[in-house]
Amino acid sequence: MQAKKRYLIVLSAGACVALLVYLGAARLPAAAGGSRRERGRRSQQPWPHYSDPLHRFQPRERADAEELHLHASPRQKKELSASAYRGRRCRMDSCFDFSACHRNGFKVYVYPQQKGEKISESYQNILSSIEGSRFYTADPGQACLFVLSLDTLDRDQLSPQYVHNLKTKVQNLPLWNDGRNHLIFNLYSGTWPDYTEDLGFDIGQAMLAKASISTDNFRPSFDVSIPLFSKEHPRTGGERGFLKYNSIPPFRKYMLVFKGKRYLTGIGSDTRNALYHVHNAEDVVLLTTCKHGKDWQKHKDARCDKDNAEYDK
Secondary structure (H helix, E strand, C coil): CHHHHHHHHHHHHHHHHHHHHHHHHHHHHHHHHHHHHHHHHHHHCCCCCCCCCCHHHCCHHHHHHHHHCCCCCHHHHHHHHHHHHHHHCCCHHHHCCCHHHHHHCCCEEECCCCCCCCCCHHHHHHHHHHHCCCCECCCHHHCCEEECCCCCCEECCCCCCCCCCHHHHHHCCCCCHHHCCEEEEECEECCCCCCCCCCCCCCCCCEEEECCCCCCCCCCCCCEECCCCCCCCCCCCCCCCCCCCCCCCCCCCCCEEEEEECCCCCCCHHHHHCHHHCCCCCCEEEEEECCCCCCHHHCCCCCHHHHHHHHHC
16 A cells, blocks of 8 residues: 555656656747847846945045045035046146147236235245246236236245135136146145145145145146245346356355254154254255244254354354
8 A cells, every 4th residue: 555655656756857847848948038038128228336346446535535425416426526636636638728828829827916915025026027027928818827916825824924715715716717727836834843735725726836845745747846945035136156068076166055944843853953964064054043933942952052053154
């Protein structure tokens, strides 16, 4: 009796397997055609959006901008992201419009001075030098380069030459255009002892001519590194140099001369405190004074008195 049951079970299982195989073979062509149709439909649909697995390999400033503006609309994100690292990564081929230069030649436009705005003597000398050159134009439509009449030389908030509300004033300029084809001059930025390079406004796509600019912020082949000059620096003129006909060694008395303040603490102190190693008072003359800030005497070192005397002399 049990043997009959086993036979029936085996026979039923075999019949089921045969039926499944037959049904599967019959559906294969239809399934193949269906899969082709499904692939066709999928190919016409847009690709699904996946989160970018390489997000951490994006440029740091772009990633930071996206995190800061996480809740902004897609259009705002695109605009903010583009502006965030277009300025940082500006080069002449990406942030400078050469069309006006090709059309009208190299001409520089200086914004007219605004009523009530104070301008330092040093910045006035810069503007006067440009306006007195053959490159100057009074027509902004002919200009290849634009220079602000707003004084940007001293961006130390403790300085009497500091111009307040510069961000609003610059943004309201009708020709600003995110700083494109503009040149910004700056000698000082930030406040002692931790001098930063924040000018107090976004320079956008403008080129920066700056003293003591760091390698982290300097944009090669776009920004200009300039020396730090004093208020007494003459605008034009000066005696002839001693260098003649590329003679080796040159006929000159001094090979290197520097005169300036020696920061006892803060950024730049290590560099200027080491200048005495190359000072020989003959052809290499490096004169520094410790008289900087109101409490410089609290930080004075063993060389301050001698350095101050040589500086004053």
